[in-house]
Amino acid sequence: MRALAAFILLTLPATPAAALSYDCTYTRYCVEERSCQPSGLTLNIRPRAEAESPDQWEMETGGAASARVIPLRQLRDPLGDSFSYVSAMEFDTIHLVSIFKRGITRYSMHNSVEGIQSQNFHGTCVVAP
Numbered sequence: 462m463r464a465l466a467a468f469i470l471l472t473l474p475a476t477p478a479a480a481l482s483y484d485c486t487y488t489r490y491c492v493e494e495r496s497c498q499p500s501g502l503t504l505n506i507r508p509r510a511e512a513e514s515p516d517q518w519e520m521e522t523g524g525a526a527s528a529r530v531i532p533l534r535q536l537r538d539p540l541g542d543s544f545s546y547v548s549a550m551e552f553d554t555i556h557l558v559s560i561f562k563r564g565i566t567r568y569s570m571h572n573s574v575e576g577i578q579s580q581n582f583h584g585t586c587v588v589a590p
Contacts, residue, residue, distance in 0.1 A: 483504075487502040502523060504558065504568065565585060
């Protein structure tokens with residue numbers, strides 16, 4: 462019976478609940494080639510509660526009045542130096558968050574509201590408590 466229980470535990474897929482989550486703060490906002498402006502955007506990136514695989518995450522944008530939760534897929538750098546999270550096409554926008562060594566991050570939105578446009582936020586992420 463013990464051997465069966467050990468086998469079951471070893472063959473269960475890893476759950477994302479054990480994964481870390483991140484709190485990100487972005488201090489610069491840039492649209493296309495235009496100059497950047499200050500930003501106060503915050504994001505929380507965490508494993509999805511209902512996830513069926515470890516690559517299923519979600520991003521919650523900051524601000525109580527405009528908070529949104531966007532489903533993401535985690536993409537791992539084979540060298541382990543960075544993590545990226547990408548959304549499916551949502552209405553007319555794709556979201557991409559990349560977190561590099563020392564928490565340096567970039568959040569990009571690519572949308573086609575007024576022709577194809579790229580919006581980028583630059584900042585840092587820390588492991589959430």
